[in-house]
Amino acid sequence: MSAAEAFEALYGGAPDGVWAAPGRVNLIGEHTDYNDGFVMPFALPHTAVAAVRRRDDGVLRLHSADVPGAPVELRLDELTPSGSWTDYVAGVAWALRDAGHAVGGADVHIESTVPTGAGLSSSAALEVVTALALSELCELGLHRWQLARLCQRAENVFVGAPTGIMDQTASACCTDGHALFLDTRDLAQQQIPFDLAALGLQLLVVDTQVKHAHSDGEYGKRRAGCEEGAAALGVTALRDIAYEDLDAALDRLDDAEVRRLVRHIVTENRRVERVIELLSAGEVRAIGPVLTEGHASLRDDFRISCPELDLAVDTALSSGALGARMTGGGFGGSAIALVESSSADTVTKALAAAFTEAGLTQPRVFPAVPSSGARRLA
């Protein structure tokens, strides 16, 4: 049954439209987004699909294919977080209305293929598909970057997770066959062609199936530590520390942990620039070692890896990957590995064997193909 048919069965009558918004993989630029830095995600083919019908009576009815039962019914003027999946949808309606946009209600049915808890932005996909649908149905005329900002606000203020802007912008703004080079300070964007198949390459996603939650404190602690570093160095954000000035900046910091956080952010911004330079020069295979260096920095300086992610990265590298690193918020979720297409099977089998030997749940491994951002399907 399609999402539109499921909507009809639930609510009676057809939806006004059907929209989709993808999850993402981040190629490089981790935890730089709340430091006004650079990121480079691309959209996955996995999407949250929403069949939506506008209403004007102040009522929001929400249903997900993953949650059996009747739709949840909420009043727009009484929205409060409930700790469930509906917060990501209701939070967007709240953020739109809080910003003064006229949203009068909606019936919503969601079906998502974005793996949850895998660090692939299933929640941003939910937010962005809601924002795009409501914006179009209520004729709000908002730009994609404005939708991303509103979705980030929903996540920060309504859901209560202190995330940056990368995931929502990736879901809203990515395009097929490209990675998105995003300057998170002003949301300036460049679409970078990233057609790996044409070069005989694949980027494997290795979902360790270890779950994490952003709101569990560690993410917020890293963010607070970065802000402490920026304040101690007298800059607006760590983005303002040039790579060339890193050693001098580190000398001015007393706290060893803050020093490590600062070093990760400054070197990570440099790695994003390096990847752009290499991709622009057509040296795609040469980004491999830069990705691997990024993993070491996240593991040793930012300290957000975990044994499962390290095992995925080490195994991918020892079985032939050109580069590998964890991707996303950390503490579980997914790693990525750049591989020759001809060695994708070998790497996948090596991962399965290593996880079996370590007594871990099998990872879910699949090639990530750069896909379209949010769009209307019907």
Ligand code: GAF
């Ligand atoms: C999570 C957050 F939601 C993003 O904003 C970003 O900080 C990422 O972790 C780490 O790069 O996905």
